[in-house]
Amino acid sequence: MEEKHGNYSYELRCATDAEKTIVTSPPTTNCNVSFFRTCFNGLNAISGVGILSIPFALASGGWLSLILLFVIAVVTFYTGLLIKNCMDKNANIRTYADIGELAFGKIGRLTVTISIYTELFLVSTGFLILEGDNLSNLFHIGEIQVAGLAIGRKHFFVVLVALVILPTVFMNNLGLLSYISASGVFGTGIIILSILWTATFDGIGFHQKGTLVHWNGIPTAISLYTFCFGAHSLFPTLYNSMRNKHQFSSVLLVCFILATIGYASMAIIGYLMFGGEVESQVTLNLPLDKISSRIAIYTTLANPICKYALMITPIKIALKDLLPRRYKNKVTDILVSTILVISTVIIALTIPFFGYLMSLVGALLNVTTSILLPCLCYFKISQSYKKFRFETIAIVVIVLLGITMGISGTYMSLNEIVHHL
Template identity: 55%
Template structure:
């Protein structure tokens, strides 16, 4: 997907951007930002509007969609099942179906205007400046917290691979997960200084293969390495359902880049088929991992199933090493949209490289501080899923769709379905956010 110079037209309501750089946050992150002459100050649409040359094929778009839905949520899915019990698997299917439907709603919203290039544009089409701002804020907050989750994930798994590692600097001794979080951030930091992330976008595509490899490694550990399926588990745990729902929703939080993926297609009308393939494949992968992990470890499964795997086994090492690939390749993709928004706010002309590097360094430093202060991967991901992913994947698509097309345009059955999703999504967001925050506070 290439990015053209021509500025995209203003939204139909004529609303300008709420903040510079908020127009297309995910386009910067996913790719294909090419080196070009700097636009004039204020010409932010020109910086962000994609204009595909020929467009991606159906197969390549499916791969992009799978990569959007496949992520670190795979590691926490057994823990989510342990929180909700076996019957909560039905909720995984419900969440998948709802998120698939809201993905279709986003596609319909995009078809309403050629000016729509990304998620914030849909918000602008529906509610003008405020809609763009709301969509952008939720997307940036989600990306920022996911980046923090990456650091926690890396620290946990590296500590399992190299237990007891410590480093002494003068009178200060740093060890264990804290040490690895700092070291990983130091290694990742230079990648965030890149203005063009085309290479990183291709590297991040390995996430699809990595997700399959991790499931295979867990299966290998159970069948070949002798762990077996000893965990009985619970049928239903009502108190853990909010956490389970938050984590299930986090697994399907690819809506932020669905508009970008759709725009990259040669035949955009086939995007609904892409969604079917992506959601079915990812649900099978998530469901397999959830069942495997819970059967193996029962209620003793940890927030990352890789932390349960036996040390010294080839399958365990391969699973952990594979798990470590995604955060290294995708961290920069997560924080760059936020960095660009800040830079364009501070430097409209975007011509001070030193300030750009300083801004990105400070953002990385802030994620390190939070990762060290809140080292609870499962709880953090549940919070992201409950608060931010529910908003971006369930509530906002429904609200934007009703506002753009009007209740009269939709049939009574569809309005009833959308209203049900909004009510249930609001309930999940409220209960899940409260439960996640409560658990994080209790861990301190």
Template identity: 60%
Template sequence: MEPKSNDGSSNIRVRLLEEDSIQQSVYGPTSFARTCFNGLNALSGVGILSVPYALASGGWLSLIFLFIIAISTYYTGLLIQRCMDIDPTIRSYPDIGERAFGFFGRMLVSTTMNVELYMVVTGFLILEGDNLQNLFGDIEVQIFGLTIGGKQSFVILITLIILPTVWLNNMRILSYISASGVMASIVLLGSILWAAVFDGIGFQPNETQFLNWKGMPTAISLYAFCYCAHPVFPTLYTSMINPKKFSKVMFVCFLLCTISYASMAIVGYLMFGPNVLSQITLNLPTNKLSTKVAIYTTLVNPIAKYSLMIKPVANTIENQLPIHYNKRVYNLLIRTTLVLSTVIVALAIPFFGYLMSLVGAFLSITASIVLPCLCFLKISGIYYTVGFEQVVIVGIVILGIAIMIVGTYTSVLEIISHL
């Protein structure tokens, strides 16, 4: 009996080692803390600059929609995790669409996701150009006999700085860049508070208003833009050592980000009232130290976020390459081309607030609210029955579609009127 027992224990050990090997090949090496940094970096970014403008557009009552969108998108983030738990072969957001609705679902999710992320990183470049121009004024650069001046030269300069981070393909390395992005958001909020309290800007509560129905669509669209990281969540999920803790990552990220968004919205609106601009840093006096800290910090955030947000777009294109191609060379070429194309779009549509409002209303609502709900209903099969969760999910979908229609219409009109 003893030899038999030894053989059995050996077989068990071999099987456990094989399962552990499979687990390591399926999931990534990223720890809980590093995934939190990546998640916070994906959620807490340039949206923090526009929330005061959003609050000024809709009035104090619009803050309710910030919390409604935060709760809804947190829940849909958990639905993405549940979809991936149901089918372990799911590795990306388009995989969820295909598992739910076949080829059409994959194309819909992939197109929405990639266009959203592409426009978000384009907004990063617009933001960088605006703030650098505000800080240093207009400059001119000569390139091959062509004169490039003003914001355009700053956009090109910041692109050259961002480009090397896009070539990275390791989530553990990106987590260190993400940590800098998270710290940048904290420093930004602190510098805005310093400007209000110690640099003489102060607060103007009498100039604020309780409700502005005309600006409510813009406010809600910008709030939705703040929570547009859902296409990145499957990448974060598969990069974790222990994906079962992903729900805790979601809770930490959404809680901290919502606190920072609400704080910045309230402080910024109290400081500048209805005169707050689409980026609050553009309101600050440039001769103050706090302003310089705020703007420099603002410049760090897009640099830290760009590579993380563009990664799923690059992966979608790279996965179409034949296996025999030299992937490293083509990956560098694809990612460089993507970055250069965002420069062109940023120079062609230089309206940060209106562009982000459009992205939030049409793309963010679709990718972060509507699609996760529909895909989960189909994959889980619970659409056959009627229960509390089904009613909640359908209610979220209806709310999302209403916001998408009204917000998109308003944003398009604003962009057209300013072209």
């Protein structure tokens, strides 16, 4: 696998948030990445599509839930440090899956791998929903007749975007796309500034007072906040790529501080602009006749098209590796790629609720990969369970809270999805 996809692995490891999609293959080379570039890569991974749903998260939980955003930021920063500490215990660790195997054997590796691949699959599906929502909001076309079937405009745009994206999934060398997706940090900044401009200079203003707290919406808010900080599968790759690994803790600190400022700013701006009426993607609330709004929407539309292939390709490679050697050819590659894209389209058409799907990812998967697994793996590798100290107590408390968050958030997300079907 590594020889066949060596260039692919190297490109993703040295460039962008696509690095977090590599969960099982050891890196082919040492990138010797500087402190600044590692900060850029880490911030690019943490600052993703969660920026669009963060105002909806705040509206779901109310103003007091903003405290939980900072709490989750601190907890996920700490669990990021635990991943670093696990890697310090064994120089042979290269990926997140290696940490799982060192702690719990093959079951640990399998758990980590399944969790991350499922996350990648659902986030890719979310990209299609996001594209369909925003394009149908931009272009108010009627139903499309295809072979006697009436297709709604949102469904039409989901299928159209999937057809546009499909050729990029056929590629095995995604170097170009990985560098294009490096614009993610700048894209996030452009979205925040454009929406701020719309509120300040284009007549919307900050007139909504909001609500202090929505107790029923707290699980949804927590799940979406956790989704925003779910980049831990990338951290081992970032750590191994650094020229000076002793600086990794500082890298995490810089990334989490900047990402938290960005998320909190977007949450407050969006909630003050639209209050309880804010959509699961704040871009759906923006007036389409304003240039600043269109800049935010077009920037939102561009990133998923570049990132979809980066998210889905590791799953494609994993599935192909399960096949006998005689079936590993270009035809099989195209077939597997097509089936994967079709499956995400089917789910996007069946569950077209971006906010609730991302809430499910946050509660079920990001809580697992970003909170529970780092704690449990470190607990086992460091044998902290044999020592009674403050760190041990802190980890036990975080695990218990993580389990509570995961169960309640998953239940609420599934309940909302079923309710809106």
